[in-house]
Amino acid sequence: MGIGDDLMRGLGLSDPVIRLGVTGLSRAGKTVFITSLVANLLDRGRMHGLRAAADGAIKAAWLQPQPNDTIPRFEYERHLAAMTGPDPHWPEGTRHVSELRLSLRVQPRGMIAGLRGQQALHLDIIDYPGEWLLDLRLMDKTYRQWSDEVLERMAGRPGADAFAAALRGIGPDTPFTETAAQELAGAYTAHLHAAREAGWSDCTPGRFLMPGEMAGSPALTFAPLPEGFAQGPIHAEFRRRFEAYKARVVKPFFRNHFARLDRQVVLMDVLGAIHAGPRAVEDMRRAMADILGAFRPGRAGWLSQILGSRRVERILFAATKADHLHQSQHGRLTNITSAMLREARDRADFAGARTEAMSIASLRCTTEEIIHRDGEDLPAVRGTLMDGRQAAFYPGELPLNPAELLTPARQGAAEWLGADYEIMDFAPAPNTLREGDGPPHIRLDRAAEFLIGDRI
Numbered sequence: 001m002g003i004g005d006d007l008m009r010g011l012g013l014s015d016p017v018i019r020l021g022v023t024g025l026s027r028a029g030k031t032v033f034i035t036s037l038v039a040n041l042l043d044r045g046r047m048h049g050l051r052a053a054a055d056g057a058i059k060a061a062w063l064q065p066q067p068n069d070t071i072p073r074f075e076y077e078r079h080l081a082a083m084t085g086p087d088p089h090w091p092e093g094t095r096h097v098s099e100l101r102l103s104l105r106v107q108p109r110g111m112i113a114g115l116r117g118q119q120a121l122h123l124d125i126i127d128y129p130g131e132w133l134l135d136l137r138l139m140d141k142t143y144r145q146w147s148d149e150v151l152e153r154m155a156g157r158p159g160a161d162a163f164a165a166a167l168r169g170i171g172p173d174t175p176f177t178e179t180a181a182q183e184l185a186g187a188y189t190a191h192l193h194a195a196r197e198a199g200w201s202d203c204t205p206g207r208f209l210m211p212g213e214m215a216g217s218p219a220l221t222f223a224p225l226p227e228g229f230a231q232g233p234i235h236a237e238f239r240r241r242f243e244a245y246k247a248r249v250v251k252p253f254f255r256n257h258f259a260r261l262d263r264q265v266v267l268m269d270v271l272g273a274i275h276a277g278p279r280a281v282e283d284m285r286r287a288m289a290d291i292l293g294a295f296r297p298g299r300a301g302w303l304s305q306i307l308g309s310r311r312v313e314r315i316l317f318a319a320t321k322a323d324h325l326h327q328s329q330h331g332r333l334t335n336i337t338s339a340m341l342r343e344a345r346d347r348a349d350f351a352g353a354r355t356e357a358m359s360i361a362s363l364r365c366t367t368e369e370i371i372h373r374d375g376e377d378l379p380a381v382r383g384t385l386m387d388g389r390q391a392a393f394y395p396g397e398l399p400l401n402p403a404e405l406l407t408p409a410r411q412g413a414a415e416w417l418g419a420d421y422e423i424m425d426f427a428p429a430p431n432t433l434r435e436g437d438g439p440p441h442i443r444l445d446r447a448a449e450f451l452i453g454d455r456i
């Protein structure tokens with residue numbers, strides 16, 4: 001962007017900018033989070049937990065043309081219309097990086113407040129898939145190491161058989177053809193999608209799941225091969241493509257997007273994982289540890305080079321969709337989230353970032369209710385289901401001690417013992433917006449306070 005553009009918009013070049021990254025695995029709730037955060041920053045009636053909103057320091061908020069000419073704009077208006085329109089529904093999934101700029105006019109507080117006039121502050125929000133962070137661990141691997149790892153963990157996951165069948169169609173000496181490559185890559189990608197759908201998080205290469213404009217390109221057309229193929233022509237070409245993927249897909253993402261973030265929120269569908277069972281919980285714990293590796297500079301030489309002295313200063317881990325639970329259980333959900341991140345957080349803290357865990361709902365779809373079942377009073381929630389029916393719902397009681405979930409998960413248990421955790425697909429509640437209020441949420445204001453409150 002040229003200097004001229006800025007002047008035309010009448011903004012000072014020195015206006016501070018906060019770059020907030022929003023990430024999480026697919027379906028974690030990124031789109032809903034950004035949409036609701038922006039709506040609630042534009043209309044701040046429900047943002048009492050954000051100090052600058054409560055005390056009136058934020059004088060005005062408005063959307064700007066986003067400054068990066070080469071990144072799609074986050075489709076805020078369309079997503080908001082979906083969620084809060086006359087027929088409320090969830091926004092459709094997005095499969096690429098997008099960005100939005102929200103600008104605030106702020107009255108500085110304190111001693112110097114009288115001396116300085118109001119200031120503009122830009123919040124650039126960057127939505128990117130957590131799957132892309134998982135690719136970081138490909139960087140210090142060879143094609144051979146990566147192949148061995150993914151082939152080993154593939155067994156028993158959905159789509160593994162179809163991929164094995166595709167492998168049987170070639171031998172070590174089969175000459176390389178694009179058709180053969182596409183067939184193998186197709187079967188491998190189908191496996192990744194099926195595994196992802198079934199709740200597995202560690203699905204690499206991440207861009208295979210969200211190829212965007214790179215779909216069909218050679219850098220995205222390879223697959224792991226067994227050791228026995230190592231001397232053959234297909235193996236040689238796949239090894240080359242794997243290196244191209246690292247150099248042309250993974251590195252540029254870290255350089256162009258990741259390296260420029262100041263603050264980060266990592267959204268986690270912890271309830272979804274608990275519902276899916278111990279394996280999904282353990283898999284999420286590991287994926288989060290890997291994701292956090294990206295925030296621990298020094299791990300890979302090239303990354304610390306790209307980062308220079310820049311650091312993400314604050315990282316929020318937010319367990320989303322907390323409106324599935326009665327508030328009496330929110331503390332437990334937060335503790336489970338914290339415990340799940342324990343090791344990874346210790347490392348990120350060490351790198352100087354402040355971290356916090358929280359349970360939130362970006363768009364609250366339920367009200368609380370006590371239901372009576374078998375002579376018991378159960379703290380439940382009530383909402384509208386996707387088919388329009390109303391239902392009260394008790395998801396089960398999360399344990400007070402997170403180890404009750406995390407220990408069996410680590411030990412490879414196949415299911416929870418003596419407990420069941422349900423989850424429901426609620427639709428966004430029909431619109432009851434009041435003038436000056438954003439969409440209903442749970443603790444989105446506290447999330448905003450942690451992420452940007454100190455800079456306003």
Ligand SMILES: Nc1nc2c(ncn2[C@@H]2O[C@H](COP(=O)(O)OP(=O)(O)O)[C@@H](O)[C@H]2O)c(=O)[nH]1
Binds near residue numbers: 322323360
């Ligand atoms: N009840 C409830 N469901 C949510 C909330 N946020 C997200 N969801 C659900 O999670 C799905 C995925 O959210 P989305 O923002 O599209 O995830 P993304 O893939 O990370 O962008 C949505 O379609 C909703 O079904 C929330 O605050 N409350």
Ligand SMILES: [Mg+2]
Binds near residue numbers: 030031093094095
């Ligand atoms: Mg999305």
